[in-house]
Amino acid sequence: MKKHPLYGLIAEFESPEALLEAAHGARAGGYRRLDAFTPMPIEGLAEAVGFEKTRLPLAVLIGGICGCIGGFLLQYYPSVMDYPLNIGGKPFNSWPAFVPVTFEMTILAAALTTVFGMLAMNGLPTPYHPVFNVPEFELASRNRFFLCIKARDPQFDLEKTKQFLKDLKAREVYEVES
Amino acid sequence: MNFESTLPPLPEGSVRLLRALAAVGGLIILAGVLFAPERIWPSLLLVTYFLVCTALAGAFFVALQYVAGAGWSVALRRVPETLAMLLPAAGAALILVLLARPSLYPWAVHDSAYVALQGFKALWLNRPFFLARAAVYLALWIGLALAIVRTSRRQDSDGAIEHTLRNEKLSAVFIVVFALTFWPAAFDWIMSLEPHWSSTIFGVYNFAGMFLSGLATIIVLTVWLERLGPLHGVLNDNHLHDLGRLLFAFSTFWAYIWFSQYMLIWYANFPEETVYYTRRLHGAWQPLFLLNFFLNWVVPFFILLMRASKRSATTLMRVAVFVLVGRWLDLYLMIVPPHAGDWPPFGVWEVGPAVAAVALGLLASFHYLRQAPIIPVRDPLLAESLAQSDTPKPSRVSAGSSKDFFQAGVG
Numbered sequence: 390m391k392k393h394p395l396y397g398l399i400a401e402f403e404s405p406e407a408l409l410e411a412a413h414g415a416r417a418g419g420y421r422r423l424d425a426f427t428p429m430p431i432e433g434l435a436e437a438v439g440f441e442k443t444r445l446p447l448a449v450l451i452g453g454i455c456g457c458i459g460g461f462l463l464q465y466y467p468s469v470m471d472y473p474l475n476i477g478g479k480p481f482n483s484w485p486a487f488v489p490v491t492f493e494m495t496i497l498a499a500a501l502t503t504v505f506g507m508l509a510m511n512g513l514p515t516p517y518h519p520v521f522n523v524p525e526f527e528l529a530s531r532n533r534f535f536l537c538i539k540a541r542d543p544q545f546d547l548e549k550t551k552q553f554l555k556d557l558k559a560r561e562v563y564e565v566e567s
Numbered sequence: 568m569n570f571e572s573t574l575p576p577l578p579e580g581s582v583r584l585l586r587a588l589a590a591v592g593g594l595i596i597l598a599g600v601l602f603a604p605e606r607i608w609p610s611l612l613l614v615t616y617f618l619v620c621t622a623l624a625g626a627f628f629v630a631l632q633y634v635a636g637a638g639w640s641v642a643l644r645r646v647p648e649t650l651a652m653l654l655p656a657a658g659a660a661l662i663l664v665l666l667a668r669p670s671l672y673p674w675a676v677h678d679s680a681y682v683a684l685q686g687f688k689a690l691w692l693n694r695p696f697f698l699a700r701a702a703v704y705l706a707l708w709i710g711l712a713l714a715i716v717r718t719s720r721r722q723d724s725d726g727a728i729e730h731t732l733r734n735e736k737l738s739a740v741f742i743v744v745f746a747l748t749f750w751p752a753a754f755d756w757i758m759s760l761e762p763h764w765s766s767t768i769f770g771v772y773n774f775a776g777m778f779l780s781g782l783a784t785i786i787v788l789t790v791w792l793e794r795l796g797p798l799h800g801v802l803n804d805n806h807l808h809d810l811g812r813l814l815f816a817f818s819t820f821w822a823y824i825w826f827s828q829y830m831l832i833w834y835a836n837f838p839e840e841t842v843y844y845t846r847r848l849h850g851a852w853q854p855l856f857l858l859n860f861f862l863n864w865v866v867p868f869f870i871l872l873m874r875a876s877k878r879s880a881t882t883l884m885r886v887a888v889f890v891l892v893g894r895w896l897d898l899y900l901m902i903v904p905p906h907a908g909d910w911p912p913f914g915v916w917e918v919g920p921a922v923a924a925v926a927l928g929l930l931a932s933f934h935y936l937r938q939a940p941i942i943p944v945r946d947p948l949l950a951e952s953l954a955q956s957d958t959p960k961p962s963r964v965s966a967g968s969s970k971d972f973f974q975a976g977v978g
Contacts, residue, residue: 446874477836485830492823 396519396567397422397539398550399526400559405431408534411557412437415538418553422542426520426535438536448506449499456498460491523563537565574797574937585926592923599916606916608668609906613898614924615664616756617780618657619705620773621928624781625650626712627745630738633715633731638951639809642801642942646788648719650781651712652935653928658705665701665756669694671906674762684762692759700755704748711741719943726945749774757898761905764843768828775821779863780894782814783887788932790884797941801953804878811877814867814887822864846904851911859900862893895921 402408409431415423416439423438464487468474473481508514520526520537529535536559538550547564554562576582599607625647632640669675674684674692684692715737722730750770758769766772789810792798832840847856866889876882903912943949 450872485826485833488826488830 394567395540395547396522396565397537397542397545398547398554399520399523399535399537399563399565400554400557401525401528401561401563402534402536402558403532403560405429405434405534407558408536409434409437411536411554411559414557415536415553419544420538420542420550420553422539422545424537424539426526426529426537428530428532428534431534443510445503445506445510449502452502452506453495453499457491457495459498460494461487463494464490519565519567522566525561525563533560540567574792574795574933574941576937577933582930585930588922588926589930592919592921592926595915595919596923599919603916604668605906606912606914607920608664608671609903610917610920611664612661612668612671612756613895613902614920615657615661616902617895617898618653618924618928619661620777621781621784622650622652622654622657622712623708623745623749624778625785626654626708626715626741627778628781628785629715629719630741630745633734633738634742636735636948638948639806641946641948641952643785643789643798643806643810643952644719644943644946645936645939645941646785646792647781648716649788649932649935650784651716653931654705654709654712656931658709661756662698662701662705665698672697672759672762673905674759682763688762688765692762697755697759700751704752707744707748708741711737711744715741719946720939722946723940723944726947728947731947749777757901760902761843763839766828766832766840766843768824768831772821772824772828775817775824776863776894776897779814779817779821780891782810782817783890783894786810786814786883786887787891790880792936792941793880801942802880806952807880807883808874808877811871811883814883814890815871815877818864818867818871818890822860822868825860825863847900850909852900852904855896855900855911859893859896862889863897866890866893 400411402411405427408425408427412423412425412434416437421439425434425438427434461484465482468483468487469481476483479486520535525533526535536554536557538545538554542550544550551562596607596611599610628640628647629644629651631637632644664671672692673681674688675694675697677683683689715734718730718734718737753770753773757773758765789798789802789806793802829844832844846852867886870876870882870886876886899911899917
């Protein structure tokens with residue numbers, strides 16, 4: 390795919406309410422490739438820009454199951470197959486004794502999958518992001534709220550989208566170079 | 568919405584049904600005391616201890632929310648408060664059982680087959696001290712729990728912040744007192760049924776079960792009140808989600824402690840400790856032992872693992888009912904085996920007291936729920952609890968609705 394010279398359009402808002410309203414407006418207007426940038430978390434914003442489900446919970450479940458099986462085998466293999474020792478007359482496969490390690494390995498694998506899966510799926514760390522080409526964007530970590538409509542959006546049209554964002558009561562609309 | 572309103576009276580039919588059940592249960596208990604004392608008394612100890620634990624769990628839940636400064640649960644607080652108000656009656660019933668049937672505890676009757684206790688246990692376990700301790704535990708719990716409830720209700724009229732601050736202090740005291748007294752109470756009332764056996768984790772094990780079933784009771788009552796009307800429009804998916812997460816977490820905590828007790832005894836393999844599990848793991852008791860784990864952990868864990876089931880009132884309530892049955896079974900396995908033979912006794916003498924306890928518990932809860940507004944109307948954190956907004960689904964949201972959505976919460 391040919392790279393679009395523009396990353397998209399970014400609109401600046403003064404309050405979380407205005408941003409949330411604009412995000413709903415953009416969704417209702419048919420735009421799908423949206424992103425929002427705010428200085429603090431805003432309830433309902435993620436859903437408003439079309440963020441629904443991730444596959445992270447599934448990855449965590451699979452990670453947990455692998456940790457569970459792996460943790461058990463890590464004890465089962467040496468105690469039963471590789472180097473069986475008679476300890477206190479207990480059976481080689483003393484599974485109750487294996488439970489704590491199995492449990493901890495389940496938690497460890499699930500937690501590591503959560504952290505690294507999250508990083509992999511949201512694309513962090515991102516050393517370069519086009520939105521920083523707009524000098525005003527640094528206000529996103531202070532007191533301004535930004536809504537971005539990306540050029541990849543099938544409905545994107547520079548002039549029409551710019552007007553659309555202005556109609557959503559944006560304080561200012563900037564073009565973002567990619 | 569008029570939050571000032573108290574609960575409307577229960578439908579005539581439900582009241583009559585509950586009264587009839589309580590009466591039938593009462594008659595069964597009476598008949599049991601006369602004709603089957605060796606079956607009815609363990610059963611009565613079970614249900615009265617269950618009721619005391621449920622009431623304590625309500626008080627503990629309220630105290631926990633105050634100490635943590637939690638806002639999310641304020642709108643639902645009347646439910647655990649109501650449970651806490653059951654404490655005096657439940658405590659009196661338990662004391663009555665302890666008074667009326669000394670022979671529940673082998674250390675209290677000295678027949679020829681009994682091997683006398685040695686050392687500390689011999690000093691600790693004697694009738695007068697045992698009863699005095701029970702009275703002290705219950706008096707401390709009742710005093711603090713009712714003080715918290717009274718302060719919360721006083722806030723309904725003036726909305727002063729002082730009540731919240733006072734309850735934060737009372738709650739901190741209650742939690743410390745509760746932690747130090749529930750442990751020996753479980754030792755006294757339940758563990759000393761088999762006085763030669765001991766397990767230092769028994770107090771935590773009982774706490775885990777107590778809070779797990781308390782949460783299940785809170786969920787059942789809350790969802791029921793929502794269905795009935797008074798909490799309609801107050802309870803939303805986020806409240807359910809939080810309650811569901813607590814149920815999920817404490818179910819796993821219970822399983823962790825349940826297994827820890829088993830594993831340490833299995834591993835050390837001392838005859839005086841393994842006797843407890845030998846009795847419960849053989850013959851017809853074994854399926855019950857495994858069913859206990861299934862009801863209290865397998866069912867809640869695998870169902871509540873999914874986000875959607877924690878946010879569904881129906882699913883959550885069904886899981887809570889499983890947990891409550893599981894709690895009954897858990898206590899049954901703690902209390903009944905030393906009084907029974909190879910076959911787990913189950914029949915009218917076990918069902919009757921349970922039915923009476925459920926019916927009386929519900930009637931009393933409704934009585935207490937009607938004494939105050941159904942939500943703490945002037946609690947400073949109420950707005951935060953009500954503003955636990957429903958996450959709007961993108962498809963339902965149209966342009967401009969976000970403003971309503973923001974304002975609706977704090978109505």
